[in-house]
Amino acid sequence: MARPVSPSKHPAAPPPALVWLGLLEMFGRRSLPLGQGPLGLRRLDFIGGGTLSGPGLRGEVTGGADHLLCPDPDRLTPENRVSLRLDCGAAADLVYEGHLVGPETVIADILARRPTRPEDYAIRISARIRTGSQRHGWLNRALVVGEGALGPLSDGRPGIAYRLWRLG
Amino acid sequence: MTPPRLRPLMWIEARIEADEALEGRRLLRYWGGDFGGHAGREGLTGAVVGGADHGRSRRDGLRACDARLVLEAGDGTPIALHLQGLGPAFGPWPVSGWAEVAGSSALSWLNALWLVGHAQRCDDTERWELFACEGMEE
Numbered sequence: 001m002a003r004p005v006s007p008s009k010h011p012a013a014p015p016p017a018l019v020w021l022g023l024l025e026m027f028g029r030r031s032l033p034l035g036q037g038p039l040g041l042r043r044l045d046f047i048g049g050g051t052l053s054g055p056g057l058r059g060e061v062t063g064g065a066d067h068l069l070c071p072d073p074d075r076l077t078p079e080n081r082v083s084l085r086l087d088c089g090a091a092a093d094l095v096y097e098g099h100l101v102g103p104e105t106v107i108a109d110i111l112a113r114r115p116t117r118p119e120d121y122a123i124r125i126s127a128r129i130r131t132g133s134q135r136h137g138w139l140n141r142a143l144v145v146g147e148g149a150l151g152p153l154s155d156g157r158p159g160i161a162y163r164l165w166r167l168g
Numbered sequence: 169m170t171p172p173r174l175r176p177l178m179w180i181e182a183r184i185e186a187d188e189a190l191e192g193r194r195l196l197r198y199w200g201g202d203f204g205g206h207a208g209r210e211g212l213t214g215a216v217v218g219g220a221d222h223g224r225s226r227r228d229g230l231r232a233c234d235a236r237l238v239l240e241a242g243d244g245t246p247i248a249l250h251l252q253g254l255g256p257a258f259g260p261w262p263v264s265g266w267a268e269v270a271g272s273s274a275l276s277w278l279n280a281l282w283l284v285g286h287a288q289r290c291d292d293t294e295r296w297e298l299f300a301c302e303g304m305e306e
Contacts, residue, residue, distance in 0.1 A: 013179075013297045016262050016286050018171035072271070075279070099266055101280045124282030124301060126252050126264035128232070141230060143254040143262045145284055147172060147301070165171050167262035167284060 017168035021144055022054020026061050026082070027159035040071040047082060050159065057136065058087040074107055076100040078125065090133030096146070098125030116150060123148035125162065142166040173302035174284060176206035180296040182216045182237060194231060196221040201293065203239055212275070214241040231257045233287070245273045251283070259288035263296065
């Protein structure tokens with residue numbers, strides 16, 4: 001049995017700063033259902049393109065894939081690798097994982113690509129970006145968190161948009 | 169752009185049982201320590217019963233943390249924390265991730281949270297401070 005510990009042992013520390021990084025918008029190309037695997041239902045969602053835009057940061061999504069897993073009826077776990085072309089011409093690699101949680105009916109709607117409301121679910125991710133760019137080398141040292149929403153992108157096509165912050 | 173609000177959730181003090189290097193990785197094993205919830209989460213207390221960080225030592229001198237912390241709450245509920253971080257080897261480094269608890273547990277609300285925070289090593293102990301992104305709770 002674990003030993004209870006008084007919470008007063010440690011006063012709450014200040015939270016980390018969340019510094020706005022940018023908006024990542026991506027649309028899909030095709031999906032490849034893998035069916036039930038050892039960890040749950042798996043589907044590969046290939047990324048057709050998109051954009052990344054933020055203060056001093058612009059890029060084009062050139063491809064990638066989400067190895068989406070449904071381990072439980074009320075949860076999806078995205079596992080993405082996204083390739084980017086930054087405005088300086090350098091390539092970048094954005095890797096993220098996280099979870100999408102919501103009621104079972106909403107998760108079922110999302111898997112079936114039926115319309116959903118962002119307030120009915122939550123998508124949170126943890127991301128890292130790697131690049132050889134001198135100008136954007138700071139991205140290599142950033143731990144990024146984001147929250148996502150499914151729906152129309154700024155150009156009107158369906159996709160997913162992530163608001164990204166750098167953890168300071 | 170307004171960031172998500174962060175609410176203090178819990179602290180963890182995890183004792184490091186082993187610290188080994190392996191082909192560019194730094195393998196830490198945790199054994200022992202305790203944790204506790206902050207205001208409003210006082211029931212979230214217990215012990216660190218295991219876990220590991222298979223982080224990567226990078227060429228830029230930073231360490232990419234990839235940790236699984238295994239906790240046992242006071243009522244015996246196991247809690248697995250999946251946390252990533254990036255920063256100096258001894259910290260402080262920002263962290264981000266989530267918790268995994270059995271759905272039948274009274275602590276299953278942890279499953280819906282997204283966690284961010286920071287961690288720091290001091291001698292053979294790592295201290296983690298975690299916050300919940302507001303609006304994630306059921």
